Amino acid sequence: MSDVLVRASGLRVHFGDVRAVDGVDLEIRRGETLGLVGESGCGKSTLGNALLRLVEPTDGTVEFDGADVTAAGRRGLRELRRRTAMIFQDPYASLDPRRTVAESIGEPLAIHKLHRGRAARRARVGELMEVVGLDPRLGGRYPHEFSGGQRQRVGIARALAGEPDFVVCDEPIASLDVSVQAQVVNLLVRLQREFGLTYLFVSHDLAAVRQVADRVAVMYLGRVVELGAGTSVSSAPAHPYTEALVSAVPVPEPERERSRRRIVLTGDVPSPADPPSGCRFRTRCPKVFEPCPDHDPVLQPTGPEQAAACHLHGVTDR
Amino acid sequence: MTAPVLAVDDLHVAFRTRRGPARVVNGLSFELHPGRTLAVVGESGSGKSVSSLALLGLLPGTADVRGSATFDGAELIGRSEEELRKVRGAGIGMVFQDPMTSLNPVLTVERQIGEALRAHEKVSDDGVRSRAAELLTEVGIPDAKARLRAYPHQLSGGMRQRVMIAIALAGNPKVLVADEATTALDVTVQAQILELIERLQDEHGMGVVWITHDLGVVAGIADHVVVMYAGRCVEEGAVDELFGRPAHPYTRGLLGALPVVDDPRPARAREELTTMPGLPPDPVELPPGCAFHPRCPVRADARCATEPPPLAPVPGSAVAHRAASFYADSAAPADGGDAR
Incomplete structure (x- = not known):
């Protein structure tokens, strides 16, 4: 059994001219949490969707547990759907308001023909609710009767229903209050340890990503620009964009925060329909130099368990 | 001034x-x-x-x-x-x-x-x-x-x-x-x-x-921070004082709930984030006494449930620092969370 559960190779997802994901190679190891950070429009959610084949890739392949899912037929897709799941940002939008939460949590069981029979299914739904810290007696209620944090727990219970191996968490805490965010983060970590789950944790919040992720991938304009152990990416970033990103995340310690050097990037992110030539970050990079406009850098090793797509570590070309 | x-x-x-x-x-x-x-x-x-x-x-x-x-x-x-x-x-x-x-x-x-x-x-x-x-x-x-x-x-x-x-x-x-x-x-x-x-x-x-x-x-x-809960100021003080010596159980909980981006420890070596059970109260049915008492991890006794604690100077603070809790204590060890 390979220790890689999910592998993307040369993955591209284009929407018309917009190159949301534009050549990503990525491996997600069994049992790890890979954090995927980046700012609005960098393509991180699209990448997460493409790994589950919720959007069709324009080019490249995705392998899940050794099987090419981009070529999967009906049967292969069904298997992929059972073994993978997604937790969304806004559980209110992802739950059917007309169904009780027990019905929503139980739906994947019906689809995948698991725990057959009404009593068995009800028992399983109750068990799932308990696992995520919800009182099973609330199963007959509707999503609007729950708080945001409770709804996110419902979404997590539903995601776990088919006993998946791989879960994409897409901004799972972005719409929650700080004290509730901590509850959900702790829950996700606990569930991973209990069930041996593999996570892709997609978030714009680097501090939250660092709390849960073993490794971190940083995206900018459709590409992974840095990949490495969480500790090295945040304490010794190898890509100037990561460096700016880390420096911009405030730390809740006044003395340290006031003395930290913020790297303030100039300008806006260029359009993903018309990315700059060469390195895509060069138009905003404080360290831009001669090769940047002409050579499109590949992800290259910069240290143990760390790689960056930047010419500062040697000029490369895709 | x-x-x-x-x-x-x-x-x-x-x-x-x-x-x-x-x-x-x-x-x-x-x-x-x-x-x-x-x-x-x-x-x-x-x-x-x-x-x-x-x-x-x-x-x-x-x-x-x-x-x-x-x-x-x-x-x-x-x-x-x-x-x-x-x-x-x-x-x-x-x-x-x-x-x-x-x-x-x-x-x-x-x-x-x-x-x-x-x-x-x-x-x-x-x-x-x-x-x-x-x-x-x-x-x-x-x-x-x-x-x-x-x-x-x-x-x-x-x-x-x-x-x-x-x-x-x-x-x-x-x-x-x-x-x-x-x-x-x-x-x-x-x-x-x-x-x-x-x-x-x-x-x-x-x-x-x-x-x-x-x-x-x-x-x-x-320069100065006011922490609000259920429509009241539960703690206020100069920024260094409030972050360095948070006294109200709610403020302490909030600070402990935050991950720190440059915490050098890998994810798996970290403690869980501090959480507070429950939810903020419904403003139509505010609890009597201290509005935070149903969620308070420190203490919730009969007095907390009946008497609203006044915003009072935090004992032992040299600078302006006030908290509204009968159990305000800036000296207690930070509850869980990160290296703080």
Whole structure:
């Protein structure tokens, strides 16, 4: 059994001219949490969707547990759907308001023909609710009767229903209050340890990503620009964009925060329909130099368990 | 010390609802001094935004507002719409969370800045154009003359927020109220806006009320911090004191709930984040006594459930630092969370 559960190779997802994901190679190891950070429009959610084949890739392949899912037929897709799941940002939008939460949590069981029979299914739904810290007696209620944090727990219970191996968490805490965010983060970590789950944790919040992720991938304009152990990416970033990103995340310690050097990037992110030539970050990079406009850098090793797509570590070309 | 430019005293706001009054702000007091930054921190429903809207008279008719708020010594509560309009903008500028909804989508940037300029003084069309371009340049928008003709949708989120700030600056306000002004922005854009507001504050000597849920932002920009829970100030103090020696169990819980980006430990070597059980109370049915007692991890005894704790000096604090808890204790070890 390979220790890689999910592998993307040369993955591209284009929407018309917009190159949301534009050549990503990525491996997600069994049992790890890979954090995927980046700012609005960098393509991180699209990448997460493409790994589950919720959007069709324009080019490249995705392998899940050794099987090419981009070529999967009906049967292969069904298997992929059972073994993978997604937790969304806004559980209110992802739950059917007309169904009780027990019905929503139980739906994947019906689809995948698991725990057959009404009593068995009800028992399983109750068990799932308990696992995520919800009182099973609330199963007959509707999503609007729950708080945001409770709804996110419902979404997590539903995601776990088919006993998946791989879960994409897409901004799972972005719409929650700080004290509730901590509850959900702790829950996700606990569930991973209990069930041996593999996570892709997609978030714009680097501090939250660092709390849960073993490794971190940083995206900018459709590409992974840095990949490495969480500790090295945040304490010794190898890509100037990561460096700016880390420096911009405030730390809740006044003395340290006031003395930290913020790297303030100039300008806006260029359009993903018309990315700059060469390195895509060069138009905003404080360290831009001669090769940047002409050579499109590949992800290259910069240290143990760390790689960056930047010419500062040697000029490369895709 | 100079006189405060903005002073809020025992502010109460209740909304009339079918279920009875929703008591959203319950006796809030704070002072803002010229050139200083006051952060008002709280989670959804804590009353932090409603209190700032109340003092500008921007609440709907279903709101009952009591108490006092003075700007430069003049009372704001109970003033007529016309009088308040003069204060807003000329005296107090506001920047909101979502510039896309606060800007008019069918008017150019020039028209919208122009409206703000004309509200305060008589200016010619040419005067408006050159002053508007000056303001755009001041908030760091390159090629300001061309941008005057742009519509909001043609600008990025960060640019739109800069336009909002330009509008807020049009009347040379003494106070800027920034309500979650960087919440909808990416962190690198947030860094740009924070830098801009700090610069403008230095240049104009404005007092800034920064309303936010983000304690990281607060740590970097605030002089003084007010922590709100269920419409009350539960703790306040100078920023270093409050973060360094948080005394209220709620503040301690909030700080422990935050992951720190440059914590050197790998994810698997970290403790769990501190959590507080339960949810903030329903403002229609506020619990008696201390509103936080049903969730309080420290102690909840008979007294907590019956008697509202007053905002009192924290024992052993050399600087101004007050907390509203019978069990305020800045010396207790931080509960869980990160290396803090």
